[in-house]
């Protein structure tokens with residue numbers, strides 16, 4: 536049999552895997568099957584640029600010509616319905632069978648469903664694909680009120696886009712603070728203030744117990760009994776990897792498809808990458824991780840010597856409500872030895888220290904400023920000699936800057 540690399544799913548992990556395969560193997564056939572009816576696109580734009588033209592070529596990861604030039608066959612609107620690792624074959628929903636010699640699973644994830652009463656009413660939305668964003672925009676009419684459930688990055692970006700679009704927005708979050716995974720308490724509180732000053736209502740410690748309405752939404756009921764009237768709900772409460780396809784195959788899964796450092800699954804010749812894959816008990820669910828996993832999986836499918844996947848330092852850049860924030864690496868105080876916070880050039884900043892190295896950082900600053908902190912965390916810059924309690928943030932960061940290679 537000729538070599539045939541087959542990739543299921545057409546997100547960012549798939550595109551980077553196909554590129555990595557082609558870099559290693561100039562000749563063999565590469566085929567991607569994607570169920571969406573678009574070329575692979577930049578999914579994170581769906582919230583960051585909700586009201587921009589999401590069908591523009593600018594949103595594509597690669598233009599059509601790139602697939603042609605690299606002899607990568609991309610089947611859109613083509614759902615893979617079954618995989619048969621014992622026969623080295625996959626089958627699409629139209630019954631067509633395709634043989635592979637190496638298979639990569641990149642089916643990504645879906646949004647965790649809201650399970651309260653009323654969740655299936657019209658005008659309850661969640662955004663995972665381009666179709667979801669299109670539908671939300673088509674169903675909104677001027678002045679309608681929206682409740683956004685989820686005060687994480689995606690929820691807040693959605694709230695910002697809707698607010699900018701002129702829709703009155705309330706954010707409802709079950710946790711005691713906003714963006715709790717990325718920010719410290721001080722920053723969460725400040726962010727809360729910024730949202731309220733811009734006219735977005737925020738309800739914290741607020742679990743949603745029901746969505747009311749006849750056919751369409753009329754309100755959201757909270758666990759304290761309060762009801763918020765609205766015409767739309769958009770929720771963003773986490774993800775679930777799309778493992779259904781592998782359920783009957785014997786390929787091992789937990790939350791995601793289990794992989795090792797080489798991104799191999801438990802079945803021979805089958806790899807997994809991106810939001811679908813679970814490594815060391817963790818599904819990353821991040822754009823940067825999906826790119827890196829796609830590259831490593833693609834390389835390992837085609838190269839003689841396997842490469843290990845190294846988790847990239849997670850970076851969150853938040854630009855909304857007229858502010859810029861970044862959060863890098865580990866910003867969980869409980870997992871670090873200590874943190875140092877203060878104003879640096881007038882900007883609130885906190886660095887997190889573990890084993891005398893910089894483990895993470897957050898600051899009210901933009902992408903350019905984040906690079907120093909990203910390099911420091913990536914390189915694990917030693918804070919030896921800068922670690923005394925008497926050193927302030929300014930002295931520590933000056934020392935860090937001098938030590939970065």
Ligand SMILES: Cc1cc2nc3c(=O)[nH]c(=O)nc-3n(C[C@H](O)[C@H](O)[C@H](O)COP(=O)(O)OP(=O)(O)OC[C@H]3O[C@@H](n4cnc5c(N)ncnc54)[C@H](O)[C@@H]3O)c2cc1C
Nearest residue numbers: 544545546547548570579615642643809810820821822825
């Ligand atoms: C609105 C939004 C905003 C985000 N913002 C950020 C952000 O700011 N920062 C960040 O780091 N991450 C962000 N993410 C997460 C990021 O987009 C994902 O981590 C990344 O897209 C994962 O890439 P992937 O290729 O693994 O999967 P996906 O992008 O989910 O792609 C998987 C593809 O496979 C297709 N598929 C599934 N099953 C089948 C099948 N049986 N047959 C064929 N095709 C199939 C799916 O339809 C989909 O097109 C965001 C996600 C969303 C939805």
